[in-house]
Each structure stands twice: as C-alpha cells, then as structure tokens.
Amino acid sequence: MRQNHRRRPTRSAKPGTTRLVLVAAALAATGGLTATFVSSGGRGAADAATSPSDFVPIEQVQPNVVPPGTGPDASTGRFTVDCGTNGDGKFSADNPVAQPGVRNGAQHVHDFVGNLVITADSSDADLDASDTTCENGDKSAYFWPVVRIDLSTERDNGQPSAAPTGSAGPLPEPQGPNLELPNNTGDILRPASVLIEYLGNPVGKVIPMPKFLRELTGEAKPTSRGPANARATWTCSGFADRLLDKYPICPTGSQVQRVQDFPGCWDGTNIDSANHRDHVAFADTTTGACPQGFATIPQLRITLSYDIPQEVQAGGQYALDSFPEEDHNPASDHNDFINVNSAQTMHRIATCLNEGEDCR
Template structure:
C-alpha cells in the first residue's frame, strides 16, 4: 500500500480510538511512577494530560515531514537490554528488529560494532516489542517500518543523541485505556482498537506504536526508562523537556488474520505468552550513524519533506 494512504487510514483509525477509548488517569501533568523492582519496571501510569496528548498526536494529520527505515525481525529472545541489562533470559520474550547483535548485554559500542537488517544500513539501532502468538505459536512480523516524523514543531527538531534509549507503552496494563500509545488495526481498513482486532480473510494484522517527541536535553536514560522523555501537548514541549526530536512510529505488520492472538508479557510476576493485546509496548536503543541521522533530520524533517529509506525527498 502507498505509505501516504496508509498514514491517512491510520489517522482515521486513531480518530475512532479517540471516540471510543477512555483516558488513563493521573494526579498531574507528568506520568506517575513509583519505584518498582523486577517486572514491575514495565508498568507505567499515564497522566490524563499525557494520555490525551498521545491520542491527539496519533490522530494528527501527516505533515509531509518524515524519513523512515525498513526493518525485519532479526531474532527472538527473553532479553531486554534497557529494563534488564546484563540479565540474559530475565525478560519475557521479545522480537528484536534491526541490529542483529542485540541481547541483554548490548551497549552503544556493541551495537555500533554489529550489523543490521534495516534499510538503510547506517541505522544500527535496536528496536524490540513483545512477540506475537497465534494459537500459542510465535509469529514473526512480515515487516517493520520505522517512521521518524516531524509531528511536533518540526522546524526545531534535532536528531536523537547516540545512545538514547527509552520504553513506550504499558506492559502491565489491566485494561485498554491504560495504554494509549499502541493501536491495532488491519491493513487497508480504518477500524482500530487498543486491544486485539480480528482481521477478516484477505487482510493482515498491524500495530502502530507511537513514541514521544520531547527530550529533557540531558539524560540518555532514566530510572524508569521514560522520565527523560515526554509527549508534546499540541505543538509545545513542556519546559522540563524542551528539546524537540522526531517522533518514532513503529508500523508492524504480521502475516496473520483472525483470532487466537496473544502477546509475550508478564503477569503476576511471571513471564507468559498469553498477555492481552492492550499490553503492547516497545523499546528503542539509538545506534544510528550520527552524521547520517542528523542529515536526515535536517533535510527531511526540518525541511518538511517526505523522504525514503535513502534519506532523499520523494514527496513534499
């Protein structure tokens, strides 16, 4: 499908989500976080302000300001180098995209020395999400498109710093309204849901996962792997997170339709493979060639062009 048409359908789907979903609650305008150990590090409660900002951002029209990478699943393992660094097998099962070397012990140096299945090859980043299962069998995505988009004040956007890493979504959500960052849909259809959607024959399951666009300008990580990032409210980043970065959006497509869908996840402190669809989440560990990333942000996002995987304008 034409990428622009797909984005239009995604925007329509997001509007439907806004019309039907509730908001996650919080006491103020910043995401609430309590110190947790072990698997509880995957939990996060979005404030009402941030939940509304995420949903509004998902419904925002395409601004003609983006570049992308096309990636595939590289491997599957129970590792999470952000949440459980150095603890191989501690995490629930993740599907890793891009850098072929990613594991529990990954660092910026190890990723930079690795190889990738992404196009372009200068993107050595690692992206990962929970593995999808259908009727108990793991299913690898057919493709993963990583969009870098000028959704927030694109003329001020700067490249993500090398080594930046963060987590989005809510792996321990207990209802769909607790995870506004992810939405499920079917290729070519406008309907979407925060929980699994049953795609009819002839379509394929897909998920859009939206990352924040505001960085605090100092930290490459934080204790809960989130607090150094924030979602913009409208076109404004909060004063605590003044640096605008392109929005990452993962568009993941699986070669499945129908029911019997579950996710790898954590329930009651144990790793499982039957977590619900509204627990979808994702991680990003930036290992781009920095000069190339900066060029693409400047020539595509800031300049207001839609660029291909080569970082050259294909549409204004």
C-alpha cells in the same frame, strides 16, 4: 546487510504428538463472539484464558485518531528505514532498555531487527561495533513482543509450562523450537512487514536525537503497574483512523496491525533515566507541542503488519507473548528502541523532517 524476509511457516505437530485444539469460537445469530485462548496459563494458573471481549471486529470501533493541525513551523517530513522482518530469527527474552543487565528479564520473547549483537549486557561500544539488518546501515535496536498462534495446550515435550515461583535466582531460559517461556507457548508469527518511520512535529522543527538514546512505549504490565503508560496500538490495514487496546478482527483482505508511536520530546540532557521514561515525553495529543523544558526530536513510529487468517482472528487464536500475570492482555503491547544511528545519519533525518521531504 539485507536478510531473507520470508515469513516462517507455522509448525505442524510432531508425529505422534496430540495437539489439543484450544479455541472454541461461535458467531451467534446476534453477531456476538465467543472465544477462549489458552496458552499454558497466566496469573499463576495452569489454564488461565483471555476473555472473549479481548477480540473486537474493527468495524465496531469508531474513528478515534485525530492528528493535531500543522502550524507554519511544522516539520512535516518522513524518513523510513528498512530493517527487514527478523528474517533470520533473532528472538530473545532480554530487554536491554527496561531490564538492562538482566538475562531473560522480559519474561516473554521479543522480535529484534536492526542491531545484531544486542543482548541485556551489551555496552554502547558493542552496539556501535555491530552489524545490522537495516539497509542504510542503521545500527539501532528495535524490538517488540512476538505474536503467537497457539493451537494446543501441550508443549513439544508434552508438558505444560510451569508458572514462575517468584523465588530468587535466574529467570527461566526460553526452551523448545518456539522459545517458550512460562505461560507463553505457540508458534511465533513473524510480521509480514515492518515499517520504521521517523516523523516530524506538527508545530515545530526537530533537533537530532542523541546517540544511544533509550526509549520505550507502552506498558508491559498494565495489570500490576496500572494503565497510565499503556497505549492503544492495535488496528487493521485500511483503518488508520482508529486504534484500540483490544485484538482486532479485521475484514477479509485486511492485515492485523500494531502501530507503536514513541516519545518525540527529549529533556536535552539524558539518554536514559531511572524508570527509562522520564528523560523523554510525548507531545500533547491536541496541540502537538512538547512539554516545557523538552526539545522536539524525531518521533519514531513502528508499524507491524501480520497476515493472520480470518478464522484465526475470529477464533481468538492469536495473542501477544506477555508477562505471566497479564494473561496475554492486548493492552500490554509495547516496543523498545536504542538509537545507534550515526551523528551524520541522525542529522540527515532531522534535516529531512524539517524540510518536509520524504526520505530513506
């Protein structure tokens, strides 16, 4: 099932609604950036703002991506899947990987591509019976926090969102045409393109990943839980040799990108674990080898590319949806995945990677 992938235009203000400009940006003679991004708060405050230091010109970042060298047994192939760009607008605040069974457990809105029925409560049987946005019939679920462009402190009803109280009870429902949640407002910007790739391993062959394997990458709460699981994901097209944990300011003609690598090692037994992490692991960044006791599986990489006007980037006017306490922290970027590829397709993916081919 192929969807219409045209990017949704940014909404203009309703007639009679005051739209307050949030961002004051100035490039001083020294080239320094001053910017403020306000999105109805964070850390429980009504007007918390991101820091100007959260936005960095990509040219100021030194190259820092050094892939491991390949050995004689490397699986050098690549398998790509086209699942669209969420053209039909499947947005949800559910996170069925990190918060299964908890409605609106993400506390921010996700883009979803692939599986069409997935919710916090979906069973494996539900997922397997679903239709999909992926051209090859892949029913896997791929989802990530949306990016928003925020030009006003006012919601569509003229009232700022309230910070969650932390009291017991159901989490707040998304509201309004932009699916606002507490401390997350602004117009959702759909990716211009979504590249989903399954990659091999530089030192060994891969085995098929098991059906219904859950994986996540990144850390949605680096402020409260610590940065141990956070990963640098941000870059610009044409600058693949550098990744940063800040929002990039890209040169004219370059797209803002999020490059999100998932674990490529599996414990060989479990499709999930108590913290949703221990059953998988990342390969060593220097050698490419999996930890002892882990099998090498296809590594999922999702690259999200956005057409963001230069003045919006320089003004610090785009940011992630985030947990309230994260203040739209760029280091809180993350991505989630449930493998619902058929056994036949996953075998074909592994064979493609092991034989060094470029497949789809």
